[in-house]
Amino acid sequence: MAERMQTDSIEQILRDNLSPEQHDEVRRILFGSGFRKLELPEVISDLAEEGDFELAAYSIDAKAENSRAPNKVRIAVVQNKIQAPTTDPVGQQRDAILERIGKLTHAAAQCGSNVICYQEAFSMPFAFCTREKQPWCEFAESAEDGPSIKFCQNLAKKYNIVILAPILERDEHDVIWNTCVVVSNSGVVLGKTRKNHIPRVGDFNESTYYMESNLGHPVFHTQFGRIAINICYGRHHPLNWLAFALNGADIVFNPSATVDGLSEPIWPIEARCAAVANSYFTAAINRVGTETFPNEFTSGDGRAAHRSFGHFYGSSYVAAPDGSRTEGLSRTRDGVLVAEIDLNLNRQVRDLWGFRMTARLDMYADILQRVSQESGRRVIVDKTLEGKFQ
């Protein structure tokens, strides 16, 4: 079956077809007006051309304040295809990806990035569509010293960059988790967070492989801001985003894997809405490309068995608390997006909009408590036998 021709990006369509005035007006409403594009030195752009990936950089400024200096951080997100056929031995597949990640991280580092986040389960194909445990569970590794983590520790130290490394984790009890490991720019593993909400949608048979996180909503205090990671399907849950805000996050990364025909119309708005609702920055990262597997599988949608997951449409972007967002990376190519952000904007937006001040969390705590208690009632009275027993 021939693949559908994939559009590179709707941003490109708008740029190519609208007059500068129309383009400004459409962007003002669709993307907000906070971001501006950064021109990169030729030597850095050349890296992208040689390596056949997209490299885009943006900046968003906050207002100058009397009492605080600017608090600028450069964050980078990476989207990439798998690099070897899924029929290759597990180690070779992983090594090929790590080599690619090394190049992409090098480019991000040359742009002065302080924090970088890779896509969900970055060191493996997204094989959960197959429902096969082998060989895919062989990709699961220790969150302390697995091969992908060791690789990231070296990179982090080399480039003085905090790395958010989403992996498939195998813990000491052989329980598998969907995890993101936070590696400090000193090269040390700071800790980990796990996926809080697991999808049961079409090819996303992830609950076959791992359960919901037992680690809550950790926020990592790094040299470059207070960082949290909301993994993939957790972006559909506003309370998940909120809990990271309550724990003090400045930036929440959303490493994901999602395909067109399923989520694409909501992709551009969910992480962006979360940035607005919580007055922090978000970064939405999706896989890119089409992954094909050795054995055929069905998708729970009536289609005949097949071997391809569908098209991961990339389109990674960064969103600001004022509702601005960068353009998205390509729908079809590997890419690195760098955003220079001023974390002072978070408090400035909180002061302007007052969402935290007006949140009435105590009212909602009571509502959720009531709903949870109602659904958790454990005394069931058989009223069909009323009067027959006490």
Next chain:
Amino acid sequence: MAERMQTDSIEQILRDNLSPEQHDEVRRILFGSGFRKLELPEVISDLAEEGDFELAAYSIDAKAENSRAPNKVRIAVVQNKIQAPTTDPVGQQRDAILERIGKLTHAAAQCGSNVICYQEAFSMPFAFCTREKQPWCEFAESAEDGPSIKFCQNLAKKYNIVILAPILERDEHDVIWNTCVVVSNSGVVLGKTRKNHIPRVGDFNESTYYMESNLGHPVFHTQFGRIAINICYGRHHPLNWLAFALNGADIVFNPSATVDGLSEPIWPIEARCAAVANSYFTAAINRVGTETFPNEFTSGDGRAAHRSFGHFYGSSYVAAPDGSRTEGLSRTRDGVLVAEIDLNLNRQVRDLWGFRMTARLDMYADILQRVSQESGRRVIVDKTLEGKFQ
């Protein structure tokens, strides 16, 4: 000061400049592909031309099911300018608006609408920018039998249509509220809901006039679905949307009043994200036009005193649980948008995406309870005097 030329809508810019194929692709990603435009009979289109307002109709279908018949409802939203100068006597200002509302409602009724919602505080100018209590508090009226409500009761009965009438309410203790009254298609007042979150942003000095609702999150069981109303600034609070979902809403209307330069980049996505997160329909309704007041006022943003609120940019739309949304009404003209929706889609999307199933509300109940208790602690120990008293 000359007003800036206002764009009619970015949807129009896209239609005018993109090829059909490009337009389809951009719409697929920006608006979802669920909606189709309904052609209206000429006799109805003529009403709009004669009355100088926009009239747009859309349809979204759900899949056929074995066990349930389609559950189609036509909902309508109305955006309109005030009709008389704000220097006119209060009664004349209101009567002029009611006359206009009568015409717009007539058009909606001719399109077969079952439920209609007007904009926030529909029967008055949005005078809260002035901070003056008089004469604006004179617009406040009884939610049982105020002049705007009586007018709506007559309309509701005449057209067999449920009317959601957002007004400024004066209760029996002379307390003012921002309220939406639900008038049954039988002409009876079913009840009311009040604004749960009150802004303190720029010209939105609403907390000068009224407090947060004490009525919770009521859902009204009508002949045409279970309906709730999330008034204006409440759209920024994901928990507010969630509480209506927990109480069983099929459709949540969001009557609003908001101006460009403040909220416009987030307007197209917040009510739409709420439709997705809660697997129900939402309708976002904004005022349109520029309102000018007799006395000058300042906006808390360093600008000199002035008499105009800024441009209410309309752009009202309907969003579906699958992330599809209609195009928006004009940014500059009065308008009526009718959407034929099949409420069966809500459960179909819940089954597909499973957001409710995976919500983990008990975990978030605990988190919110803890946060609320921490901020509500009432025992403060003076540790500077440790050991000096027990």
